[in-house]
Amino acid sequence: MSQITYQFEYESRLRCAFIGAGGHSYRNVYPSFQYAPIDLVAVCDQQADRAATYARMFGGGNSYDDHHKMLEQERPDAVFIVTSYDEDGRVQATDLALDCLAAGVHVWMEKPTAASVAEIRQLQAAAESNDRVVMTGLKKIFTPAMTKAKSITESEEFGGITSITVRYPQSLPDQEAKQDPRRLIGFLDHIYHPGAVLTYLGGKATRFSYEQDPVAGGSVSTLRFESGAIGSLHLAGGAASTSPLERVEVVGRGANLVIEDGVRLTYYRPGAKLGYGRSGSYIVDDDVAPLIWQPEHSLGQLYNKNLFYLGYVAEILHFCEAVQNGTAPVKGTLDQSLSIMHLFDAYRRTSPGQTVDLPLPD
Ligand SMILES: NC(=O)c1ccc[n+]([C@@H]2O[C@H](COP(=O)([O-])OP(=O)(O)OC[C@H]3O[C@@H](n4cnc5c(N)ncnc54)[C@H](O)[C@@H]3O)[C@@H](O)[C@H]2O)c1
Structure with missing residues (x-):
């Protein structure tokens, strides 16, 4: 890319x-x-x-x-x-x-x-x-920020993913409305975005429960993944339309990363020593200092065009490469869609406060 x-x-x-x-x-x-x-x-x-x-x-x-x-x-x-x-x-x-x-x-x-x-x-x-x-x-798993985040989480120094949180603005219909597929269109349409991120980073989810607010339809879920990592999905129904939509945080061992607004990636690297009670400065050595990536918005570059920083071109190139090379895609796969549908199904078929193993039986 x-x-x-x-x-x-x-x-x-x-x-x-x-x-x-x-x-x-x-x-x-x-x-x-x-x-x-x-x-x-x-x-x-x-x-x-x-x-x-x-x-x-x-x-x-x-x-x-x-x-x-x-x-x-x-x-x-x-x-x-x-x-x-x-x-x-x-x-x-x-x-x-x-x-x-x-x-x-x-x-x-x-x-x-x-x-x-x-x-x-x-x-x-x-x-x-x-x-x-x-x-x-x-598209969410094709953005430059997410692609870099994934490679950081796979690096030895990150220590493996221990927990993930994803925030995305979306209301969940109430129990009665959830029985009607027409009233679930909005939820289905959007669960694919945070669902893709959770699946891409965390792999298969094996346990799930959620709480829902009765006013705006916001919800917070807890998840356990096959890998042993845990996660939460905060669907911030009720958020302002002027607010950045998303925040993703992935925690390893003594290291974590945050993606704000889809584009600003901060990697808090492991190894900094800030002894409690005696550190007069928060400035750490350069080789363990946090790293920040974000696009500038002045030059006529491709990277500051939404077709690139939102992942659209990358997802299309991934498909073309798979077809031209006769290989299977590794992102945007039907297996990943299946995992997202299992999550959708869990929201649809369970009540707030209920804990279930995933996937639910057909
Ligand atoms: N990834 C993203 O960022 C993103 C953003 C917005 C929408 N979407 C997705 O894109 C899709 C389209 O959204 P939209 O807002 O552009 O919808 P739209 O209603 O504007 O466009 C859909 C078009 O498909 C045509 N169509 C439907 N059935 C057809 C058929 N059998 N044969 C030929 N044409 C047919 C309709 O006539 C219409 O012109 C949805 O699946 C939505 O979830 C994705």
Whole structure:
């Protein structure tokens, strides 16, 4: 990711088609193609005029209002799917991904991958039987800050992860509303972000409980991971919309790191000695002092463009590399989506104060 290649500089590019010409894809996904080995050959949206407009704007060749027709006529290597929800709360992209796999096409899809554990398993089976890649754009685990944080937690000096806390603003519907998939759309839509971070850093969660505030729907959960580490997820429903959304803290042994607002990473390195009662200065030796990374916002650089610091370009490059090299992606995998769905399921099927082992039985 340190040296970016512009799209037109790639010697070989994937023939890609796109399903969905909506708001998010306009802002963040099509523009990321400028930095990926992608030849956009077709755009499909049920709104034919939108598909034609996006095809023209993003160099997408032909436009369609029916994805079956597009798959048949274009025979792309891969399809990007950025669609929305059906009225009953189903994730439109899930069935579209199954159709693409059946047509022998690799799939990159926006989160949420699906609305249930069973649907993720269906996608896993279809990906395997058709020998195709399915990747979800879990952007939070592709940000430069998170990528660096992950490598710090894997370093010997960090001492292994002992605990993790993640804060993200999101309300959880009450017990009655949770039974209605339509009223869970907002929660499903957003749990993928902190859920991806917890899964990426902590691995599989094996125990879960939460408390919920009855006014704003905020919640705090405690988690235990297979590794033995513990974690908490503070879903700060009720937070101001002007507030930074996120804070992630990972603690090792005598070392910890914090990511504020998705971009500012501080690593409190191990080894500093500040004897209690006699230390007149908090300045420690340079080789054990905290390290801070944050972007400057003055230069016309790629790193201070949201397509990069929010992880969009990186998640697309990861997919393209997997398809071009014939390897499986290691981030945005269906296994990671499955872990997130297990967490979603636990919020959906348990009551505040209840402690359960994860995953819940089907
Ligand atoms: N990762 C992120 O940062 C982020 C941010 C916002 C949204 N999203 C995700 O992006 C997705 C889209 O969100 P949005 O706000 O752009 O939605 P949107 O409603 O603006 O766009 C969806 C588009 O898909 C089209 N569509 C639906 N079914 C179709 C089908 N069968 N064939 C062809 N076209 C079809 C619709 O006509 C619409 O134009 C959601 O899954 C959302 O969770 C992700």
